[in-house]
Amino acid sequence: MLDLDMAPYAAFVWPAWGVSALVLAALTVRAVIASRKWKRELERLEKDQGTTSDAAVSLRPQVAQSAVGPQK
Numbered sequence: 001m002l003d004l005d006m007a008p009y010a011a012f013v014w015p016a017w018g019v020s021a022l023v024l025a026a027l028t029v030r031a032v033i034a035s036r037k038w039k040r041e042l043e044r045l046e047k048d049q050g051t052t053s054d055a056a057v058s059l060r061p062q063v064a065q066s067a068v069g070p071q072k
Contacts, residue, residue, distance in 0.1 A: 006013050
């Protein structure tokens with residue numbers, strides 16, 4: 001069975017687990033918020049750019065092409 005009795009160490013271990021869980025949760029929330037922000041920014045930039053010519057698409061770096069997916 002799971003034995004969680006830490007006797008004198010519980011005062012240090014449980015808060016450490018709690019702080020760790022809070023930090024991981026905050027980092028996850030921050031990453032999700034940043035992801036939504038960058039998606040909105042990408043959509044705005046694509047809308048501002050309008051229709052792209054084949055020459056403009058070919059000049060785009062390979063990383064950017066794979067990041068935005070196939071062209072319509």
